[in-house]
Amino acid sequence: MTGSISQTIKLIQQKIPSKVKLIAITKQVGIEPMREAYGVGVRDFGENRLQEALDKQQQFEDLTDINWHFIGHIQKNKAKKIVENFEWIHSVDSLVLAKRLNRLAQESNLTPKVFLQVKVLPDPNKYGWEAEELIGDLAELDRYQNLKIKGLMTILPLGLSPEETLSAFEATAKLAAQIQQRGYENLPMKELSMGMSGDYLLAIAAGATMIRLGRTIFGSK
Numbered sequence: 001m002t003g004s005i006s007q008t009i010k011l012i013q014q015k016i017p018s019k020v021k022l023i024a025i026t027k028q029v030g031i032e033p034m035r036e037a038y039g040v041g042v043r044d045f046g047e048n049r050l051q052e053a054l055d056k057q058q059q060f061e062d063l064t065d066i067n068w069h070f071i072g073h074i075q076k077n078k079a080k081k082i083v084e085n086f087e088w089i090h091s092v093d094s095l096v097l098a099k100r101l102n103r104l105a106q107e108s109n110l111t112p113k114v115f116l117q118v119k120v121l122p123d124p125n126k127y128g129w130e131a132e133e134l135i136g137d138l139a140e141l142d143r144y145q146n147l148k149i150k151g152l153m154t155i156l157p158l159g160l161s162p163e164e165t166l167s168a169f170e171a172t173a174k175l176a177a178q179i180q181q182r183g184y185e186n187l188p189m190k191e192l193s194m195g196m197s198g199d200y201l202l203a204i205a206a207g208a209t210m211i212r213l214g215r216t217i218f219g220s221k
């Protein structure tokens with residue numbers, strides 16, 4: 001099957017605007033497929049398990065231009081390693097976690113780029129802020145100077161129609177715009193991390209700047 005991954009990536013790149021960043025989500029994907037993706041220009045890889053990611057980072061030590069993104073829920077005891085080993089963290093899903101990451105970043109003299117994970121539709125199975133809750137936490141988040149807060153990230157609940165999907169992505173973009181209007185210095189909200197294999201075109205239509213694609217590139221695991 002060699003060649004199919006690079007083919008798929010090229011086709012996706014043709015379909016999406018050049019300013020939208022494709023992050024290859026490589027959880028449970030082996031080194032060879034990742035190298036194939038790298039070979040056609042992918043420089044952003046996303047992982048959701050710390051140990052698996054650290055092992056891969058070691059295997060890719062020779063390639064110094066890769067940006068590593070952490071996309072999974074972060075347990076307390078993993079936070080330090082995640083701050084130390086990822087330049088992007090998409091899954092900052094609570095004030096408590098943000099505070100911890102900020103402190104750890106400060107201690108290590110790092111400034112990771114982060115997304116605040118939100119859910120604009122109620123979803124008991126997902127982490128993240130609901131809109132009103134997040135608005136209430138903004139003033140505090142604005143003080144976390146070691147986190148470069150870039151924007152919002154969302155994962156939609158399963159089973160939505162295309163119309164519902166688009167409207168949920170638009171609601172996320174609108175929430176980002178509302179936050180931006182408040183003028184917090186440390187909350188520029190210019191990026192939107194949203195869109196996965198099944199819904200990335202709708203996410204882009206709603207203003208996504210980063211899409212996170214796994215299965216459509218690497219197949220189902």
Ligand SMILES: *Cc1c(COP(=O)(O)O)cnc(C)c1O
Nearest residue numbers: 025071196197212213214215216
């Ligand atoms: C697995 C995962 C993705 C990729 O999902 P696909 O449906 O395989 O494209 C994107 N974002 C997060 C947070 C994930 O856990």
